[in-house]
Amino acid sequence: MASHRRPKQPGQRFTGVLTVTAAAAVAMSTQSASADPLPDPNKKGVQAQIDRLYESATQATEKYNGAKEKAEGLQKQVKVFQEEAARKQGELNGLRERLGTVAAGQYRSGGLDPSLQLLLSQDPDSYLERAAALDRVGDRQSALLTEFLSRQRSLQQQRREATAKLRDLDSTRQELGRRKTEIQGKLREAQRLLNTLTARERARIAAEEDRANRAGARVELGDETGASPRAAAAFSAAQSRVGLPYVWGATGPNSFDCSGLTSWAFRQAGISLPRTSQAQAGAGTRINSLGDLRPGDLIIMRTDLSHVGFYAGNGQILHSPKPGAQVRYESIARSGMPFMWGVRIG
CATH class of the missing domain: 1.10.287 (Helix Hairpins)
Structure with missing residues (x-):
């Protein structure tokens, strides 16, 4: 493991x-927090x-x-x-x-x-x-x-x-x-x-x-085989960015939005991806089942295809999720976003 x-x-x-x-x-x-009133249920x-x-x-x-x-x-x-x-x-x-x-x-x-x-x-x-x-x-x-x-x-x-x-x-x-x-x-x-x-x-x-x-900075990912050598290289590049902040419109190397992280990581592996999650959703071979995903595959989330990350293994996604968050691993099931399909590149 x-x-x-x-x-x-x-x-x-x-x-x-x-x-x-x-x-x-x-x-x-x-x-002072000690001076706060009890939490307001209306909030x-x-x-x-x-x-x-x-x-x-x-x-x-x-x-x-x-x-x-x-x-x-x-x-x-x-x-x-x-x-x-x-x-x-x-x-x-x-x-x-x-x-x-x-x-x-x-x-x-x-x-x-x-x-x-x-x-x-x-x-x-x-x-x-x-x-x-x-x-x-x-x-x-x-x-x-x-x-x-x-x-x-x-x-x-x-x-x-x-x-x-x-x-x-x-x-x-x-x-x-x-x-x-x-x-x-x-x-x-x-x-x-x-x-x-x-x-x-x-x-x-x-x-x-x-x-x-x-x-999300420390998880058990298992020992699943990577999707392809280039996808594995891109996934490894993304892993090196764990802990860096989400910033809208950012493409790295020190801050990212969701598709900024995936496009940056694949560039490190010598592959040019489209900039947006919607375009990346059609950039490779579609994988319809979560069970068929391999580490390094892209995961397309939300019905409007507006979120993307890497499948990391063991039911985890590696992504830059939202403002205020960092690049991190997260359970796909608990991410709060519906899985649409995966994309295999390379």
């Missing part, structure tokens, strides 16, 4: 993380509301991650389109200079061909699209003009595509801002609800979360 201990991590890695423990510590520093649902807000925030985080991944992809596409447009503009300028040289020679010899005159004075499309017009110029001029028109049309198409991608990028960035505001609003509301509790109640919540983190 294998035993896994939480690795020792520098304290500064936890800076800036919204944790229930920190909130409780602040509350207890300003109010027993506050913890459930906070948990729902944290769950909702993690779901919104996956949508934020998807929008961010899309924005990054669009930014790369826009750059390619703009660079290609610049290259084509350079080629077009070169052709224009060659046509200008031909026109200058004709002018000096006593006349300027009508087709070149039109080209140099206005948009030649309407003129050049009529094949009959090309019999007014020689073969060399005809080929040059035809190439110019083709390059001009290609450049115009490139610019239209770049403009469309820029509009899409702007829309996606606006969505990113909305998702970020949504997540921050849910976390603020969770903190507000937490502040309505007494110091004693906050201390109890903090103690429970601390126990969960400590218990």
